[in-house]
Amino acid sequence: MTTGPGLSVETGAPTSADSAPTGQTAPAFSPLYQQIKTLLLRSLQSGEWKPGDAIPSEFDLAARFRVSQGTVRKAIDELATDNLLVRRQGKGTFVATHAEQHIQYRFLRLLPDVGTLAAQGSAERRIIECRRLRASAEIARQLELRTGDPVLQVRRVLAFAGVPTILEDIWLPGVAFKGLTLEALADDKGPMYALFETQFGVRMVRAVEKVKAVGAEAEDAALLDVPLGLPLLSVERLAYTYNNVPMELRRGLYRTETRHYHNELS
Incomplete structure (x- = not known):
C-alpha cells in the first residue's frame, strides 16, 4: 500500500486492529511492532531525538504511526532491552546516553x-x-x-x-x-x-x-x-x-x- 510520496509498505492480510504504519518505509512481512521498531530506530539514526532527549509518548507515537499503543509499547520495550532507550518511571522514555552511570561502562567487561x-x-x-x-x-x-x-x-x-x-x-x-x-x-x-x-x-x-x-x-x-x-x-x-x-x-x-x-x- 502507498504510504506517502515515493514510499510504500508491503503487508499481508491484517492480523489485528492495527494497520501498517504510514508515512515511512518499513520492512515487508515483518510483525507490526518490528516495523514500528525500525521506524523508531530511523528517527534515532537521523538525530530526530538525541542522546538524553525524551521521545514522544506512546499515545503520540501511536497516533503518528496509526497503530495501537500496545504495538508501540512492544517496539519501545525491545529498544530498551537493546539499551537504545531508557524508561524512567513517571517521567517517560528517553534516548539512552553513555553519560548515564549505569551505561558508561556498558562495553567494559x-x-x-x-x-x-x-x-x-x-x-x-x-x-x-x-x-x-x-x-x-x-x-x-x-x-x-x-x-x-x-x-x-x-x-x-x-x-x-x-x-x-x-x-x-x-x-x-x-x-x-x-x-x-x-x-x-x-x-x-x-x-x-x-x-x-x-x-x-x-x-x-x-x-x-x-x-x-x-x-x-x-x-x-x-x-x-x-x-x-x-x-x-x-x-x-x-x-x-x-x-x-x-x-x-x-x-x-x-x-x-x-x-x-x-x-x-x-
Whole structure:
C-alpha cells in the first residue's frame, strides 16, 4: 500500500486492529511492532531525538504511526532491552546516553575480583597521544574505509585506585571525528563515548570483541607498570553506531592480577 510520496509498505492480510504504519518505509512481512521498531530506530539514526532527549509518548507515537499503543509499547520495550532507550518511571522514555552511570561502562567487561567496577568510581585517564594519520589496509578494512583515508589514533591508560590497569589504542574515522584533539580528550572528565555523543553526534550502540592472552612487551610493560612478559588480556573491540556502521576500533591490554573478564551468555 502507498504510504506517502515515493514510499510504500508491503503487508499481508491484517492480523489485528492495527494497520501498517504510514508515512515511512518499513520492512515487508515483518510483525507490526518490528516495523514500528525500525521506524523508531530511523528517527534515532537521523538525530530526530538525541542522546538524553525524551521521545514522544506512546499515545503520540501511536497516533503518528496509526497503530495501537500496545504495538508501540512492544517496539519501545525491545529498544530498551537493546539499551537504545531508557524508561524512567513517571517521567517517560528517553534516548539512552553513555553519560548515564549505569551505561558508561556498558562495553567494559573487566571487573574486580572483589566488589563492582561502578563501586570504584570513574577510571583515572591519561591520554598519551592523539594523532591523525592515514589508515593502513587493516584499519581501513575494519572501519570500512579506504586505505589511506584519514583516521584518528588515540593511546591512553586507564587506572583504578591509582593502579594503571588498561592500555588502549583507539582508531576513529577522521571525517566523523574532525576536530577531536588531545587537549579536548584530556580536559573532558566524562566517559569518552559521552563526548562522542555530545561533540560529534556519534553514539556507539553495540560492539564485537575478540579476546586472547599475550605477554607484556617492553613499551606496554612500562606504561602499565608491570614486569616484562607478564600475562595480559588482549581485547580487540569494534564498536558500531546505528545501522551497523563501524565507528571505532579499540585494542586494549588488561591487567588481570586482581580482575577478571566477565560476560553473560544467554
